[in-house]
Amino acid sequence: MARRVLDFIGADAPAEADFDALALALFAHQHAHDVPYRRFCQRRGATPRTVRSWRDIPAVPISAFKDATLSAHPVDDCERVFATSGTTRGDVKGRNHHPTLAVWEASMQRHFAARFMAGSERLPMALLFPAERELPNSSLAHYLALAARTFGVGESPSFVGADGIDVDGLVAWLDASIDRGEPVAVLGASYSFVHVFEALERRGRVFALPPGSRILDTGGYKNQARELPLDAFYDALAATFGVPRERCINMYGMTELSSQFYDAGNARVPSVKRAPHWVRSRVVEPLSGRELAAGERGVLLHVDLANFNSVTAILTEDVGIAADGGFLLLGRAEGAEAKGCSMAVQEFVEAAAR
Structure with missing residues (x-):
């Protein structure tokens, strides 16, 4: 998986079909070897046979990294573990495991x-x-x-x-x-x-x-x-x-x-944030995952092929609007958006604890 992702990162303008194929291969790999993620996907009825596009890959709420060990590779054999600052939930830190730092x-x-x-x-x-x-x-x-x-x-x-x-x-x-x-x-x-x-x-x-x-x-x-x-x-x-x-x-x-x-500089703010060719971003309603129309405010969801070991699809707690080949970052989720994020986290925790 790491070699395939490295080849994709190094490619010039790969086709959308190639992104989709690699995203689905990574999903199958993570579904097979990342137990908490597989339980979450099973609760949603998502398997490598039913997920047909990168857009259909179940996204893990970002706070789930604080509640479960998300790794398709044995954690003791990982080259590096990056930990979050723990500013949102006291000393509870999210961890992202990297079998190799090359990717x-x-x-x-x-x-x-x-x-x-x-x-x-x-x-x-x-x-x-x-x-x-x-x-x-x-x-x-x-x-x-x-x-x-x-x-x-x-x-x-x-x-x-x-x-x-x-x-x-x-x-x-x-x-x-x-x-x-x-x-x-x-x-x-x-x-x-x-x-x-x-x-x-x-x-x-x-x-x-x-x-x-x-x-x-x-x-x-x-x-x-x-x-x-x-x-x-x-x-x-x-x-x-x-x-x-x-x-x-x-x-x-x-x-x-x-x-x-x-972004391309901040002569005006907010400025449009853009991703590399191995990432896709969507603006969604946090609990259902429904993609919102252009110009609608919602929560950002990223599919990052470089995140080959844990999960490629992550639901953030950041609010944005799709714009000009990227998105405008508007701040942290509040009100109904924050409640939707919290409910998505609760769904993950319940599924992973089975």
Whole structure:
């Protein structure tokens, strides 16, 4: 399965029929070897004989990763286990098991090169997130370390550690980058940037990074910083670093998936997030899974072929609208949408516990 997925990721413009065929093969593999998932599918009457399209593959609610071990491969033989931050349910963490990191890394590298590097082979990089050695089970820490290793120049230092953000080190790095006059990239969690804004404002410092520089922010605030409206956040990025908003790229991803989504800059928000060719996204009613018409608000469901070991189809708790070959990310599910997500989780838990 891993080899087939790697071949698909490496292909140029594969046919829709090829996506469908591989999605169904992965479903059959997971149905056979991933016991909690098979029980969930049986409750829905879904088997490899009855599921005829990737759209019909039962999607596991994302919170189910906290309630069950979803792995078609023996977990003790997996190369890496990524764990969620545990911010939504205390210390309960979801886990995604990876028999090999080759697929996860191929997925990250190909899409990152196309959507963030955009023609540049390498750039000096500064990271606003703890180093991978400090957070070995963090998919984001591995993501940023892999970005630096594959696409960075030189050391690509991290300026976030056990003592917080090394503002002095970051300022020195930014000043040196301006002196060299070569474009750079600053990558980090959104909440880290908010802390940087506050620290630099106290110092009265702003920067004008060399033309061609770019910023990547990942995800929301997770109660670790004051929340800023999107427009205010990207205005602050542009004003602080001297990088145009169209070169401020947001990455949307999650531990429970093996691929990421990117926009084409944030000159206007919300901006359209797009997937690589090995991912399909739908906007659905969370409990029934009914796909909603274009322009209707619903919960995002992703089918990620790179998630070959656990489950390929995942129902998130994020709300969006289908738009222009991708989707607009509108925030977390609330009200009736959140209730539908909770009911979907309860359905999974009841089925998996049989």
